[in-house]
Amino acid sequence: MEPVNIGLLGLGTVGGGTVTVLTRNAAEIARRAGRGIRIAHAAARSYDADTIAGLGEIGRIGDDAFAVVDDPDVDIVVELIGGYSPARELVLQAIANGKHVVTANKALIALHGNEIFAAAQARGVTVAFEAAVAGGIPIIKALREGLAANHIDWIAGIINGTGNFILTEMRDKGRDFADVLAEAQALGYAEADPTFDVEGIDAAHKLTILGSLAFGIPLQFDKTFTEGISGIEAQDVAYAGELGYRIKHLGIARRAANGIELRVHPTLIPHRRLIANVDGVMNAVLVKGDAVGPTLYYGAGAGALPTASAVVADVVDVVRLLTTDPTNRVPHLAFQPTELADTPVLAMDDVETAYYLRLTALDRPGVMAGIAGILGEEGISIEAIQQKEPAPGETHVPLIMLTHRVRESGMNRALARIEALDAVQGETVRIRMETLAG
């Protein structure tokens, strides 16, 4: 049988890795897919022809991505450019041309996925996006297919490799934030705009996708609460460690009584949890299903070959379904498109979590009692409290508190009152806590 023709958009970290994997494992991939797969036409704005030639065989290379999408010889378009535009226009045009699409672009899917999937559905083609979430880990496949029997209770994931790499290096080696970020960029892990990694936007893109797959709701990136790691200080990492916790940047999607929580933020988690020990660029996603219980998926979340592993697996999937009736395919968002629910995504004020708090307070009798009194009046109970030694010559001391679960709005009220006390200095550091049990 004739090989299937790929049109490849982008020849950077992931594009280059995809050429390598398709070439290196060509024979095995063809045995799995049932057909050979060749890169018929590729485009990139900038590339080094010699480097690309060293990776594998490409029929034709140019700099016009639309020429690839309009090439009648191309059966499947693989979008590895990134960003919102022109990725959106390219993908929509590929769909209009009746071509299947594979993409690693979580920004595109999180923001424009509803539009893209509707267009694909109408045209009878598939858009596959395994590489968009947790790189090489087949988490999309797990949620859409492997866990299809379950009512999903919650998901908690380390889903940004760059952020996890930074936190790990800061904790283990005391390295400087900017220095570790520069290394992550040099290794090809970071987004084109690294603030997407550091400020949690990339993780929020991925969590938006996971939330839809888990709960059968439309993609709603604008409702996903997003807090990054740029405010994490070394002393909080150390204090959390003394109390038996690690700080991880988590994406959490949870079904609560009154709606769905979608939130990305630094989180204290008990250090003995497997996921607390996922370090460096590795990602992990913990999924709690009612039938299966907790399941954990672990692997490389970024990098050329791990991401290409997911891209090529999607290509194989698409080749296998070239002969499948469109109505029998795995739905883009795991649930049939007519069955998506309008369950609300909760505002952060309505979300309940436990807290780690660090206040800076005057070292004087009665101060602690005053703070505890305000927390009590707002219905917040304290699980642990520690007063640290003052630095030499300092009149104020760090006070560390762990609270039980409380609604975010109650914590906001309590902290506003506490920060207004004369004996309390500056802003409180607050980091949410999760046990990730049950």
Ligand SMILES: NC(=O)c1ccc[n+]([C@@H]2O[C@H](COP(=O)([O-])OP(=O)(O)OC[C@H]3O[C@@H](n4cnc5c(N)ncnc54)[C@H](O)[C@@H]3O)[C@@H](O)[C@H]2O)c1
């Ligand atoms: N790097 C990773 O580890 C990783 C992991 C998972 C997903 N992703 C996603 O994969 C995608 C690609 O990431 P990357 O790290 O390979 O990026 P990259 O910057 O290394 O490569 C981008 C490629 O696209 C080309 N390009 C940019 N604009 C273009 C245009 N208008 N027309 C034609 N070509 C154009 C560039 O020349 C380059 O070859 C992004 O969506 C990213 O979020 C990356």
Ligand SMILES: N[C@@H](CCO)C(=O)O
């Ligand atoms: N910048 C992303 C790439 C993988 O999606 C990360 O560091 O996780």
Ligand code: NA
């Ligand atoms: Na994946």
